[in-house]
Amino acid sequence: MNPAIETRDLVKTYKSAYPRGGTPVKALDRLTFSVEEGTIFGLLGPNGAGKSTTMKILTTLSRPDSGQALVAGIDVQAQPDTVRRMIGYIAQKSGVDPESTGRENLTLQGQLHGLRGADLSKRVDELLDRFQLKDSAERPARGYSGGMQRKLDIALGLIHRPKVLFLDEPTTGLDPEARSNLWMLISTLAESGLTILLTTHYLEEADRLSERIAIVDRGRVVAEGEPVSLKGELKGDSVQVVFAEIQDAPRVKAALAQVAGIRDLVVDDKILRARADQAATAVAPILAALDAGGLKVVSVHLAQPSLDDVYLHHTGRSFASAEAQGASK
Ligand code: ADP
Numbered sequence: 001m002n003p004a005i006e007t008r009d010l011v012k013t014y015k016s017a018y019p020r021g022g023t024p025v026k027a028l029d030r031l032t033f034s035v036e037e038g039t040i041f042g043l044l045g046p047n048g049a050g051k052s053t054t055m056k057i058l059t060t061l062s063r064p065d066s067g068q069a070l071v072a073g074i075d076v077q078a079q080p081d082t083v084r085r086m087i088g089y090i091a092q093k094s095g096v097d098p099e100s101t102g103r104e105n106l107t108l109q110g111q112l113h114g115l116r117g118a119d120l121s122k123r124v125d126e127l128l129d130r131f132q133l134k135d136s137a138e139r140p141a142r143g144y145s146g147g148m149q150r151k152l153d154i155a156l157g158l159i160h161r162p163k164v165l166f167l168d169e170p171t172t173g174l175d176p177e178a179r180s181n182l183w184m185l186i187s188t189l190a191e192s193g194l195t196i197l198l199t200t201h202y203l204e205e206a207d208r209l210s211e212r213i214a215i216v217d218r219g220r221v222v223a224e225g226e227p228v229s230l231k232g233e234l235k236g237d238s239v240q241v242v243f244a245e246i247q248d249a250p251r252v253k254a255a256l257a258q259v260a261g262i263r264d265l266v267v268d269d270k271i272l273r274a275r276a277d278q279a280a281t282a283v284a285p286i287l288a289a290l291d292a293g294g295l296k297v298v299s300v301h302l303a304q305p306s307l308d309d310v311y312l313h314h315t316g317r318s319f320a321s322a323e324a325q326g327a328s329k
Contacts, residue, residue, distance in 0.1 A: 002037075002070075002072060002073035003034040003035055003036055003037070003070075004035050004036065004037040004038075004039075004071070004072055004163070004164055004195035005034065005035040005041070005058065005070070005071055005164060005195065005197055006033075006034040006035070006068075006069070006070040007031055007032055007033055007034070007054065007057075007058070007067065007068070007069045007070075008032055008067055008068045008069075008070075009030040009031070009032055009066065009067040009068070010028045010030070010031040010032070010054065010057060010064045010066075010067035010068075010069060011026075011028055011029060011030060011031075011064060011065045011066045011067050012026075012027045012028040012050075012053050012057065012062070012064050012065055012219075013025065013026050013027065013065055014027055026218075026219055027050045027053040027219055028050045028053055028054065028057075028064065028067075028219040029050075029218065029219035029220050030067065030219075030220060031050060031054060031067070031216065031219055031220060031221060032221060033214040033221050033224055035195060035197055035212070036195075036212075037193070037195050038190060038193045038194070038195055039190060039195060039196075039211045039212065040186070040187065040189075040190045040196045040198065040209055040210050040211055041195075041196070041197050041198070041210055041211070041212050041213065041214070042198050042199075042200055042205070042206040042209060042210030042212075042213040042214075043055075043197065043198070043199045043200070043213070043214055043216055044199075044200055044201070044203065044206040044210075044213050044214070044215050044216065044307065044311075045199075045201065045215060045216035045217055046201055046217070046319060046322035046323040046325075046326045047201060047323055047326030048325075048326030049201075049216040049217055049218065049219070049322075049326065050216055050218070050219040051168075051199035051200075051201075051216055052092070052168060052199065053219075054199075054216070055089070055166055055168050055197075055199055057069050057076065058071060058076060058087075058166060058197070059076075059083075059084075059087060059089040059166055060076050060080040060083055060084055061089075063077060064077075071083045071086060071087060071164055072086060072163055072164065074086075085160075086162055086163045086164060087162050087163070087164045087165070087166060088157030088158050088159075088160070088162035088164070088165045088166065089157060089165075089166045089168075090153050090154055090156075090157040090165070090166065090167050090168065090170065091168050092168045092169050092172065094149055094150075094153050095153060095156055096141045096144075096149055096152050096153055096156070097141065098140065098141050098142035099140055099141075099142065100140065100141060101137060101138050101139055101140055101141065102128060102133050102136055102137045102138075102139070102141055102144070102152050103124060103128065103137040103138060105141060105152060105156060106123075106124045106127055106128070106152075106155060106156060106159060107120060107121075107124055109156045109159045110123060110124060110159045110160070113159060113160035114160075115159070115160070123159060123161075124159075127155040127158060127159065128155070130155070130185075131151040131152065131154065131155045131185065132151065132185075133148060133151060133152060133155070136148060145178065146173060146174050146175070146178060147174055147175075147177075147178030147179075147181060147182060150170065150171070150174060150178070150182060151182065151185065154167070154170070154185075154186075158189075162194070163194070163195065164194070164195045164196075164197070165189065165194055165195070165196045165197070166196075166197050166198075167186070167196060167197070167198040167199070168198075168199050169199055169200060169201070170182060170186065170198055170200070171183070171200075171202070171205060179205075183205070183208055183209055186198070186209060187209055198210070201323065203306065203307040203308055203311075203319060206227065206307060207227045207306070207307050210227065211226065212224065212225060212226055212227075213225070213226075213227055213230070213307075215230075215307075215310065215311055215314060217311075217314070217315045217322070222311075222314040222315055223310060223314045227307060230307070230310045231304070231305045231306065231307065231309070231310055233310075234275060234305040234309055234310065234313055235263070235275065235277065236261070236263065236275040236276050236277045236278075236279065236305075237275060237276060237278075237279035237280075237302055237303065237304060237305065238273070238274075238275055238279075238302070238303045238304065238305050238306060238308075238309050239262075239272075239273070239274050239275065239276050239279050239282070239283070239286065239300065239301070239302055240271060240272070240273050240300070240301040240302075240303070241271070241272040241286070241290070241297055241299075241300050241301075242270055242271055242272075242297070242298045242299045242300075242301075243270045243271070243272070243295060243296060243297060243298065244270075244296040244297070244298050245270065245296065246269045246270050247267055247269075247270065247272070247295060248267070249266070249267040251293065251295070252265075252267045252272055252290070252293075252295065253265060253267075254293065255289050255290055255292065255293025255295055256274075256286065256289050256290070256293075258289065259282070259285050259286055259289050260277075261276055261277035261278070261282060262274050262275070262276050262282070262286070263275050263276075264309065264312050264313050266312060266316075266317065266318050266321075268318050268320060268321045270298075273308075273309075273312060273318055275305065275309060275313075279302045280302065283300055283302070286300075287300065307319075
């Protein structure tokens, strides 16, 4: 059976927009992953990792410099029209017309896809129901909450019963309640055989929603698998130490040099992250070593490894610092 989505060695370089003649940006650097039919797959990475560029190529909106992208076994560059008919794409920017009602938005979208008459009105009702928008169906979308607008956006992308749905950062900008409500809805969509590829820079979102993820960093997949397996591959527990003041990484590393069983250590400003074998017993020697090095500690936190630790393990940087770097580019 063909995977529902496949990318093979995608490369994409953008010419520098500013300054003119500046260094080109390699957004994708042989990006490769595949998604099984009927599953939710998360592309997780910090800002600037190349997620949206990948989405744009898969949805035929952009072309790679080299490499191949396939949807349901069809090459997106060779047969873009066929691919477009099979997919739904929900971009970060809303496609909802705020002056039209929810029902009007869906009806128009259906007409654009060639649906008519009873078939169309049945599909519109189905989607209003499924996305809990029935009671607001006759109100202009401008009065909808952020969460409701997002749901309407996803419903618009599903009107023509696509086989594959692309969701670019589906919950960015939503409050926590709206986010978890949307997570629930998205997780039920794959039950009907729909394949979903979502991009996110929220570690928790990738963890909660995706059966499998690919961690993307600087245009490459650095790890791929089930979130639980990726976390399970890491040895030891996660240790986080908060210092009273911003600290230099070399000074912290020097202080801990003699403490055994510490790995993947990074320091971002006031926070040290690392993993330690038997963290509960490692805490005392860690604190003693930091104290001996004159480093004042405010708090220590132990946890099971998270996707944050997986990212750190594969890239050598914390997700938060990569996000800050991406955003400041
Ligand atoms: P993500 O979606 O993971 O945040 P993107 O795919 O948007 O990442 O961007 C990947 C890299 O390509 C970034 O360094 C970004 O600045 C750059 N980039 C994206 N689009 C363009 C463009 N149209 N022109 C120039 N550079 C771009």
